[in-house]
Amino acid sequence: xxxxxxAEISAPVNPAEAFSLGRRVLILVMVVLGSTLYATTLLxxxxxxxxxxxxxxxxxxxxxxxxxxxxxATAVMTxxxxxxxxRFGRRETMIWAVFAFTFTTLMCGLADSLETxxxxxxxxxALGAPVIPLSQTILLDTFPRxxxxxxTSIFGMAVVIGPVIGPTVGGMLSELYSWxxxxxxxxxxxxxxxxxxRLTLPRDRPxxxxxxxxxxxxSLSIAISGVQLVxxxxxxxxxxxxxxxxxxxxxxxxxxxxxxxHSLTVERPFLNLRLLLDRNYALGLVLVLxxxxxxxxxMVLLPPLLQQHAGYPDSLIGxxxxxxxxxxxxxxxxxxxxxxxxxxxxxxxxxxxxxxxxLWLMAxxxxxxxxxxxxxxxxxxxxxGVIWVPxxxxxxxxxxxxxxxxxxxxxxxLRNIGSSFxxxxxxxxxxxxxxANYSRLIEMMNPFNRSLALPWVTxxxxxxxxxxxxxxxxxIGRQASMLGYIxxxxxxxxxxxxxxxxxxxxxxRARLR
Numbered sequence: 133x134x135x136x137x138x139a140e141i142s143a144p145v146n147p148a149e150a151f152s153l154g155r156r157v158l159i160l161v162m163v164v165l166g167s168t169l170y171a172t173t174l175l176x177x178x179x180x181x182x183x184x185x186x187x188x189x190x191x192x193x194x195x196x197x198x199x200x201x202x203x204x205a206t207a208v209m210t211x212x213x214x215x216x217x218x219r220f221g222r223r224e225t226m227i228w229a230v231f232a233f234t235f236t237t238l239m240c241g242l243a244d245s246l247e248t249x250x251x252x253x254x255x256x257x258a259l260g261a262p263v264i265p266l267s268q269t270i271l272l273d274t275f276p277r278x279x280x281x282x283x284t285s286i287f288g289m290a291v292v293i294g295p296v297i298g299p300t301v302g303g304m305l306s307e308l309y310s311w312x313x314x315x316x317x318x319x320x321x322x323x324x325x326x327x328x329x330r331l332t333l334p335r336d337r338p339x340x341x342x343x344x345x346x347x348x349x350x351s352l353s354i355a356i357s358g359v360q361l362v363x364x365x366x367x368x369x370x371x372x373x374x375x376x377x378x379x380x381x382x383x384x385x386x387x388x389x390x391x392x393x394h395s396l397t398v399e400r401p402f403l404n405l406r407l408l409l410d411r412n413y414a415l416g417l418v419l420v421l422x423x424x425x426x427x428x429x430x431m432v433l434l435p436p437l438l439q440q441h442a443g444y445p446d447s448l449i450g451x452x453x454x455x456x457x458x459x460x461x462x463x464x465x466x467x468x469x470x471x472x473x474x475x476x477x478x479x480x481x482x483x484x485x486x487x488x489x490x491l492w493l494m495a496x497x498x499x500x501x502x503x504x505x506x507x508x509x510x511x512x513x514x515x516x517g518v519i520w521v522p523x524x525x526x527x528x529x530x531x532x533x534x535x536x537x538x539x540x541x542x543x544x545x546l547r548n549i550g551s552s553f554x555x556x557x558x559x560x561x562x563x564x565x566x567x568a569n570y571s572r573l574i575e576m577m578n579p580f581n582r583s584l585a586l587p588w589v590t591x592x593x594x595x596x597x598x599x600x601x602x603x604x605x606x607x608i609g610r611q612a613s614m615l616g617y618i619x620x621x622x623x624x625x626x627x628x629x630x631x632x633x634x635x636x637x638x639x640x641r642a643r644l645r
Contacts, residue, residue, distance in 0.1 A: 155332065159274050162328035164287060166230045167267040168297070169322050170260050173237055176298035176314055177202070177253070179450045181432065182439035183311040188246040192436055195246070196559045197364055198253050199432050200552045204360050205257035207548030208353050211403070211541040213262040223333045226266045230329060233260030234322030241315030265544075270333070299431070299457075303450020348402025351391040356549060358384025363556035367563050403542050407531070412639050413539060416527025417546050419479070422631045423519060424550025426486050429624055430493070430512060431456065432555050433562070434505070437617050441610045442498050452502060455509040456516075463517015475522030475529075476635050482519030483631040485511055490625030494618050498610060526638050554627070558620040565616035566609075573608045577601075 177184070177198050185195040216225045236256040243249035268287055275283045302314030361380045369377055395401035408414045431453050438444035438452070467478065489511045496504065524543075531539050577584070 156274055158328070158332045160271060160283065160286070162325055162332050163226075163267045163270055165321070166226070166325040166329060167264055167287065169230075169318055169325060170233055170263040172298035173233065173256060173260070173315075173318055174202070174206070174298075176302045176318070179299040179303040179435050179446060179453055180306055180311040180314055182436050183306055183446065184249065185436070187311070188249065190246045191368075191563075193364065193368060193559045193563050195436075196432060196555060197246075197250050199428070200360065200364060200555050201250055202253040202257040203428065203548050203555075204356065204552040205254045206261045207545050207552065208356060209258045209261035210265065210544050210548070212349070213265045214541075216262055217266065221336045222266060222270060223329075223336050225262055226270065226333065227326060227329050229260055229262045229266070230322065231326045233263065234319055234326060236260075237315050237322065238319045241312040241319075297457075299450045299453035301450070303446045303448075303453070307446040345394075345398065345400060345402040347394050348391060348398075351387045351394065352402060354387035355384050355391055358387060360552060360556065363553055363560065367560040403545075407539055407542070410530055411637075412530045413527055415634060415638050416523065417542065418634060419523055419631055420527065420543055421546045421550040422483075422627055423516075423523060424547035425554035425627050426512075426624060427516060427547070428551045429555055429558055429620075430489075430509070433558060433617060433620055437613070438505075441613055442500065444502070448502055452505045452509055455506040456513040459510040459513020459515075460517040461513070462510075463514040464520075466514070466518050467521035475526040476638055478518055478522035479526065479635045479638070480632055482515045482522075483628050483635070485515035485518070486628035487625055487632070489515065490621055490628050493621040494625060498614055530639065554623075558623055561619050561623065562613070562616040565619045566613045569612035569615045570609055573612055574605070577604065577608070 181195050181198070184190070184198065185192065188195065213225075233256050236252050236259060239252040240249060240256060243252055271283050271287055298314075301317060302311075305313040305317060358380045362377055362384065365380075366374075366377055371377055372381075391402075392405065395403060395405045408417070434452065435449050438449050439446065444452075463482075489508050492508050492511070527543060528539060
């Protein structure tokens with residue numbers, strides 16, 4: 133690409149072919165099915181993290197890689213969609229992307245080690261990345277303009293419903309059988325979608341006119357991957373006291389320098405950095421980065437907290453995560469009405485709801501009930517749904533149509549990077565704060581603490597026997613972990629609040645050219 137290559141995917145699949153209504157409906161069903169499955173697999177692991185952690189004998193920061201590296205792979209590969217479609221054709225790219233992510237989903241369920249699980253999750257995100265952008269493009273080219281609004285709404289609902297189905301059904305299956313069945317359930321439907329797409333999508337010829345800026349693509353990929361490794365492994369390796377972290381940081385910095393220098397000096401770079409001179413677009417990228425930071429983080433943090441420390445069953449955790457999807461559906465419809473107003477109103481309202489939900493999470497403890505968590509997830513979902521439409525509208529309000537495809541590639545890239553990086557930062561803080569708080573709290577458990585001699589202070593806790601000390605140590609560990617999660621929720625709240633003043637600098641005019 134030059135990510136302007138994504139412009140190629142906006143050309144009709146076969147402009148000479150007139151589709152019958154039945155053919156169009158079949159294409160709609162199969163394309164929506166494929167995109168829904170991909171959206172389902174993106175978040176299905178969030179509910180399964182505690183069980184997978186036990187099976188793989190992994191730590192909390194290690195098992196989080198199953199989410200972060202999947203999102204990262206999706207981020208890196210999404211801008212290549214245009215080049216793939218031009219090189220191999222839309223039909224073949226779409227069909228084999230669905231087949232590839234279905235096969236890798238099966239392999240995720242069969243994984244017998246942390247390394248193989250992460251490998252297949254990376255391939256799942258990378259190989260399935262073209263599904264969402266190609267789905268929308270194919271549908272817009274298949275249906276006449278008068279029906280495109282309806283079709284886009286159906287497609288949007290499918291992408292929103294996917295994250296609801298995954299955690300809910302996956303949580304129930306993991307509780308009844310094992311976490312592997314949450315991946316297995318996707319496989320037969322995925323192969324059905326593969327066969328259906330192969331039978332219904334019209335044949336097209338690769339244009340082959342788009343070249344990929346390999347220097348820009350590889351340097352950016354190395355830079356992003358290096359930063360992700362630093363954030364994921366830094367806490368475990370004691371940050372810059374580790375030679376590995378120093379090397380990864382150096383490689384990431386050099387690769388990013390190469391990417392920037394190359395992008396500013398070639399005619400058709402992988403990503404056009406000159407678009408950042410547009411104020412609304414630049415602010416929109418910062419806001420979508422924050423949006424990405426807030427999007428998946430609670431769904432990664434809450435399941436381990438609730439299962440390991442609060443005793444919640446997987447099925448109930450799935451329902452709590454699914455409430456967020458229900459809220460996103462509500463927010464999606466609210467955004468239709470909010471979009472008629474100044475987009476800054478919807479943005480401020482959405483990020484304000486995110487801030488409120490973050491403050492709410494900071495106030496919970498290990499005795500929190502499911503109804504409270506569902507209500508909080510619902511608020512988060514509404515905020516996510518309300519923000520998306522006005523954010524997109526404001527970001528591209530001053531971008532010309534010639535730069536729209538290229539700008540969209542960067543937009544989605546930063547959204548996914550924000551999710552991956554911020555999850556790693558929050559997990560690192562939880563690990564750090566848990567260890568530090570445990571050390572501080574355990575200092576109080578000694579014979580010289582007079583409070584421990586008072587029965588109304590110690591209650592049922594017994595510190596006179598080994599068994600009593602073990603139970604007390606476990607409880608101190610639970611409370612230390614809760615303090616770590618509160619810190620992470622504080623990061624979430626701060627990021628939400630910082631977005632609000634930035635919105636005030638967005639230009640008033642917000643109409644697409």
